[in-house]
Amino acid sequence: MSELAEELRRELDRYSPGGKLPSSRALVERFRVSPVTVSRALAQLSAEGLVITRPGAGAFRARPRATETAAGDTSWQEVALSADGAAELVPRTVDASGVTVSLAAPPPGVLEFNGGYLHPSLQPERAMAAALxxxxxxxxxxxxxxxxxxxxxxxxxxxxxxxAVTAAEVLIAAGGQAALATALRALAQPGAPVLVESPTYPGMLALARAAGLRPAPVPVDAEGVRPDLLADAFRASGARVFVCQPLFQNPTGAVLAPARRAEVLRIAREAGAFVVEDDFVRRLVHADAGPLPRPLAADDPDGVVVHVGSLTKATSPSFRVSALAARGPVLERLRAIQVVDSFFVPRPLQEAALELVGAPAWPRHLRTIAGELQARRTAMTSALALHLPELALPHVPSGGYHLWLRLPDGADESALAAAALRAGVALTPGRPYFSAEPPAAHVRLSFAAVAGTGEITEGVRRLRAACDEVL
Amino acid sequence: MSELAEELRRELDRYSPGGKLPSSRALVERFRVSPVTVSRALAQLSAEGLVITRPGAGAFRARPRATETAAGDTSWQEVALSADGAAELVPRTVDASGVTVSLAAPPPGVLEFNGGYLHPSLQPERAMAAALxxxxxxxxxxxxxxxxxxxxxxxxxxxxxxxAVTAAEVLIAAGGQAALATALRALAQPGAPVLVESPTYPGMLALARAAGLRPAPVPVDAEGVRPDLLADAFRASGARVFVCQPLFQNPTGAVLAPARRAEVLRIAREAGAFVVEDDFVRRLVHADAGPLPRPLAADDPDGVVVHVGSLTKATSPSFRVSALAARGPVLERLRAIQVVDSFFVPRPLQEAALELVGAPAWPRHLRTIAGELQARRTAMTSALALHLPELALPHVPSGGYHLWLRLPDGADESALAAAALRAGVALTPGRPYFSAEPPAAHVRLSFAAVAGTGEITEGVRRLRAACDEVL
Structure with a gap:
């Protein structure tokens, strides 16, 4: 069908605007397709505004849309959009760049070491299509x-x-980002502080700032967030919310150490604060990981934790189905905000999610990506150790899709990112992961979004060239 | 498949927890289904947590989930969720009841005069399934x-x-409510006033309040919003935003009169303010409507209007695809907020929307519902005139899905709604449509969500009984 539409689209110039196209029967004969196909192709062009169909009369080339000149003056908006700024406790800043960097497609020929999603070859495309x-x-x-x-x-x-988490304590949401947005807006008022890990996911910082919140950093080491500093940060800020990723943290890959888990919950509880647990890659574990610690939410009788889980990372960017889990009065707050903001998640997506995770292919898919991710991680760490020994890799994660590398003292991560792009590999500079001054220059390298280990080796080779140029 | 799963679910009690179920081959023979069906049914029960399957070993009844007692203490949340209240300019209130009333399914046997969506028989189910x-x-x-x-x-x-609106000035959003939420958050800071029509859609009031905005009412008459009062309201409030529905307003059904259209744009422009145009039922027009006025956004060179259009009302509640259109710097503000809050609308839904509106069935569907809605509106107005003359119907709309009735002086709309529900018909009381004190008691009756004109006549008969009881 789309081929015929494409063909007709190319031919449209032959007709004058308003001119009559050949009859459906003539098109059927000429292209040797069914009348249904012709009808669909014409409908497609009609939907695109290129063709007008008049029942009984035929199809006509559409006249170009009246080019009403767009000579209006929108400069007044700059005043309107900044009005009332003085009345705000904290100016909201809406900066999508920290998010778009991981959502934009790379230029052709550039290896995608900056992607946040599985390569299409790792996505369960057939199972998702069937489920939908x-x-x-x-x-x-x-x-x-x-x-x-x-x-x-x-x-x-x-x-x-x-x-002890039950179905009644879970709300379905439209992807992890939407769930985090709901959680932050439910838990903190505009102007309020919110504690975040340092470094942390830039999308979290963007969300907090868009909600008028003040992100305050709490350092993370190889064992996750540091409890002593977390307690200090609650005291110093008066925050009522701490957002964290206890499992395979983004960007460090750190897993919160067993001894720290109860500490974090106790400290938050004593501060009268919520912990938002972004459990974003629980299903992107590497085959050599061993048993995973369970979510903080599983050890939380008092409703301290608001848990965010998602199907997106283990499936495909557009499989935007996630869940918020919480216990206590906060559940109603979360529910009300979500209902008011967006009603509900389209039922076909929810049904498709159920079909997908209930299908025999699902556990197979998870095993496949566990093996693939391990192989890719190993390929990348080996290539880096061999060819780029000056980049420090403090932690080799056994889950997630990326590595977090520290550059040599004095190195300029932006210059390296630019040189890498010129050499044909896109990477993520570390600066946007820090809500305050970063302790050093970093880059994040993803091994999930490329086609395979061959691209990983080639990408590291290109990075070598970039480092030779700027470091 | 689901039948077999249902059957097996019922039989599970026969096995002890941890006990082995019959082999797949035995199930194939006993139920005379294919091995694939058995495998799917077991996967389904496995997804539900009722069955554990171990490759090579077979399927086993799952042990009940560890009933870790949920004896935590969540009462601290009441303090945490109210903290920082003093720092706020306007306490945010999150009340989903104005929204949920039109989203909840009515009790069995109750006629749905309160529904905001087309009855399933009017939804293009087959075309949507094929498109998806x-x-x-x-x-x-x-x-x-x-x-x-x-x-x-x-x-x-x-x-x-x-x-002159171009594709570059349009953003796809996840349904009308999400688009309105993005618009309000983009255009007004927490604490700011926002002008709304009076009466207006309760979901708009809920959105404004959840965003920390102060809704200020501007009265609507049979010709739409009153320009003199709009100008007054801008002056009195200092608002930079006016939200309106110029076409078949909810709840009055009013269409903004031709002479008022330019007035509204001029007044907003002079106030340095945006007009959010919620064009929610443009595709739910009745067959006898005649030509429609075009959207305000079509006559707006200066980027005053942020236009919201949606496919949901003309299709199905879960077809949550909408669009925001705007011109000038505000477009980037809208885009950034939407990307930060929720990334993007799942691609399969967008592709399905394109498939649907490009299919030959689409214009036929629109014609069908135009005829159906006219017939239903006529049935309802006739039955009301005959059986309920004491309810005033100031305006008979030629689009949309509802009528707005004024009750006799001194009548209690809540009592009427309760009596109507006892008599077997659900209606919408008028109070939630007013952001301040209402001028009179009203009810809104929808004619779209019932099965047909028979249910409309029967519903009005039941309403007669309810009125006899309480008016």
Whole structure:
């Protein structure tokens, strides 16, 4: 169908605006396709505004849209958009650049060491297509789901957390970012401080700032957040929220040490504060990882933890299905904000998620990516050790999709990123991961978004050239 | 498949926890289904946590989940969730009740005069299922779409607005409510006033309050918002935003009169303010409507209008695809907030939207609902005139899905709503539509969510009984 539409699109110049196209029958004969195909192709062009179809009369080339001149004056908006700034406790800043850097497609030929998602070859494309098709055909698939999400899907997420968490304590949300946005807006008022790990995921910083919050950093080492500094930070800031990634932290890859888990919960509890647990890569574990620590939320009877889990990282960027889990009055606050802001997650996506995780292919998929990610991580760490010994890798993670490298003293990470791009590899500079002054220059290298270990070796070779140029 | 899963679920009690289920081969023979069906059913039960499958060993009844007692103490949250209240200019209130009332399913046997969506029989279920299945199978369907949305879909929405609006000025969003949330957060800071029509859609009031804004009412009459009062309200409040529905307003059904359109734009422009145009039912027009006025955004060279259009009302509640259109610097503000809050709309939904509106069935669907809605509106107005003459209907709309009725002086709309529910019909009381004191008691009756004109006549009969009881 799209081929015929493409063909007709190319031919449209032959007709004058308003001119009649050949009849459907003539098109059927000429292109040797069915009348349905012709009808669909014309509908497609009609949807694009290129063709006008008049029942009984035929199809006509559309006249160019009236080019009403767009000569308006929008400069007044600069005043309007800055108005009321003086009334604000903390000016909201909305800067999407920390997010878009991991969402934009790289230029052709550039190896994607900056991607936050699995390479298409690692995505369960067939299983997702099948799940979606089945979901869309279920009777009532497009109707209103329960506002909190499908019960079976809530149950599945609750089981993934473990502990005493029940389906009733889970809300389905539209991807991890949306769940974090809901959590931050539910837990903190504009102007309030919020503690974040340092370094941390730039999307978290962007969310906090867009909500008018003041992110305050708490340093992370190879064993996760430092409890002594966390206690200090609660005291100094008066914050009521601490956002963290206890498992395979982004960007360091750190796992919160067993001894620190109870400490973090106790400190937050004593501060009368919530812990937002962004459990973002629990399903992106490497084959050699061994048993994982369970989520903090599983050890939290008092409702300190608001847990965010997601299916996106283990599937595909557009599989935007996530869950918020919480216990106590905060659950209603989360639910109300989510309902008011966006109603609910489209039912077909929720049904597709259930189909996908219930299919026999799902555990196979998880095993496959566990093996692939281990192989890629090993390929990248080996190549780096061999060819780029001056980049320090303090921690080799056994989960997640990236490495966090410290540059030699005095190195300029922006210059390195620019040189790398010229050499044909995109990487992520470390600066946006710090809410305050960074202790050193860093880069983050992802091994999930490239086609395979061959691209990893080639990418490290290109990085060598970039380092030779600027370090 | 689900039947077999259902059957096995019922039988699970026969096995002790940890006990082995019959082999797959035995299940194939006993239920006369294929091995694939058995495998799927077991996977389903496994996803539900009822069954454990061990490759090579078989399937076992799962042990009940460790019932770790949930005896924690969450009462500290009441303090935490109210903290920092004193620092706020305007306490945010998050009350989802104005939204949930139109999203909840009515009790069985109750006629749904309170629904905000088309009855399932009016939804293009087959076309949506086909569109979704095709969308999910496209190569790359699950990958990252452009952050602003698919270009063809942006073009389709731009064309629907008309005027000089281009695809580059359109952002795809996740349904009308999400688009409005983005618009309000982009245009006004916490603590700022925002002008709203009076009465207006309760979901708008809930959104404004959740964003920490102060809604200020501007009265609407049968010709839409009153320009003299709009100018007064801008002066009195210092607001920089006015939210309105110029076409078939919710709840009054009013259409902004031609003479008032330029007035509204001029007044907003002079106040240095934005107009958020919620064009929510442009595709729910009745067959007898005649030509529609075009959106305000089509006559707005200076970027005063932020336009919200959506596919949801004309399709199905879960078809959550909408668009924001704006011109000038505000477009980047809208884009950044949307990207930071939720990244992007899942690509399969966007592709499905394109498939749907490009299909030959789409214009047929719109014609069908135009005829159906006219017939239902006529049935309802006739039945009301005949059986409930004491309810005043100041305006009979030719678009949208509801009527707005004024109750006799001194009548209690809550008592009427309760009596109506006892009589078997759910209606919407008018109070939540007013941001300040209402001038009179009202109810809103929807004619879209019921099965047909028979239910409309029956519902009005039940309303007669309720009125006899309480008026």
């Amino acid at each position: 098709a089945r979901a869309g055909r279920r009777p009532g698939a497009w109707g209103r789901p329960p506002l909190e999400g499908l019960p079976e899907l809530r149950e599945w997420f609750a089981r993934g957390i473990g502990g | 299945a095709r969308a999910g199978r496209r190569p790359g369907a699950w990958g990252r779409p452009p952050l602003e949305g698919l270009p063809e879909l942006r073009e389709w929405f731009a064309r629907g607005i008309g005027g």
